[in-house]
Amino acid sequence: MKIESLGKYLLNAYGIFLILVFIFTNFQFWQTIIWGSYPLILLLKSSPESIIYIEINFGLYGISIICVLAQGMILYYVGNIIRKLLQKPLFD
Structure with a gap:
């Protein structure tokens, strides 16, 4: 129980x-992947073979967080493009 909450x-x-x-x-995005992988590398070097599944879980969780952040960036840029298109007059 304590291990799961930790x-x-x-x-x-x-x-x-x-x-x-x-x-x-x-x-x-790429700098985030590079800097975000350092804790995983430290865990991999410091842990015995019996808890390698922790690194796999951290890696999958990190990838999912990065994918959510990338989706947010895409929505932000697409929203800006749509806003700029709507601000332009249709007929000059």
């Missing part, structure tokens, strides 16, 4: 870490 806290902390990295890299 895992949830770690996953939430990793998600917050990825969001902060995404913000501090000025919303650069």
Whole structure:
């Protein structure tokens, strides 16, 4: 029971870490992937073979967070394009 709740806290902390990295890299997607993978590398080097599944879970969770952030970026840019198109007069 305590291990499961600790895992949830770690996953939430990793998600917050990825969001902060995404913000501090000025919303650069590839920099977020590079900087966001460092905690996974440290976990892989420090853990014995019996808990490698934790790294897999962290990796999948990180990929899902990054995909959500990428979807947000796409919606933001598409929204800006639509807004600019609607602001232009149809007939000059």
